[in-house]
Amino acid sequence: AQTVTQSQPEMSVQEAETVTLSCTYDTSESDYYLFWYKQPPSRQMILVIRQEAYKQQNATENRFSVNFQKAAKSFSLKISDSQLGDAAMYFCVQETSGSRLTFGEGTQLTVNP
């Protein structure tokens, strides 16, 4: 069975600063995908960034980047130059065979002006 753990229920960051959200996962599969999704108050799930497990290079998407440590099964998200619009619940998600998603418990990010 797959598990995804986010050990930070809540995080806060000052506007324009950098914050890192932690995530660890566990799987016996060798081929999988990892994602960070954000869920703002509107509840609409929005893809932030994705990482293919077979790629060693860390994914980046503008102000968002990940630190993917496959051996340690760690997948952290770094948000640079935080903006007020980044405030949301962030979910670390693992996708394994059959497109099944396993969600972490979520980290509520607050951005302070």
Added chain:
Amino acid sequence: GAVVSQHPSWVICKSGTSVKIECRSLDFQATTMFWYRQFPKQSLMLMATSNEGSKATYEQGVEKDKFLINHASLTLSTLTVTSAHPEDSSFYICSARAPEGHTGELFFGEGSRLTVL
């Protein structure tokens, strides 16, 4: 980009009645859709995988007779909560994969909030 839409976004019903929630892929065909349930301030839990033209695959612990899933076409999956009770009150979200296949992005609907009185 690909869009997945849910309807209704908010529904209130009386205990004992049935409620149907629709999930549509608006500009692509989805052979597989997924239904999730989210309690307040909690994560999403996969309920079932909806397969076009065949029976849904339910996760362990999800009552298939309680949560009826129908995937009658390549653009529509429905979730019917039968004989709803207050404990069924929750936020239900569907998702579908864009047609690029396994490498395609998963798109989520806006969610449907069910309140059972």
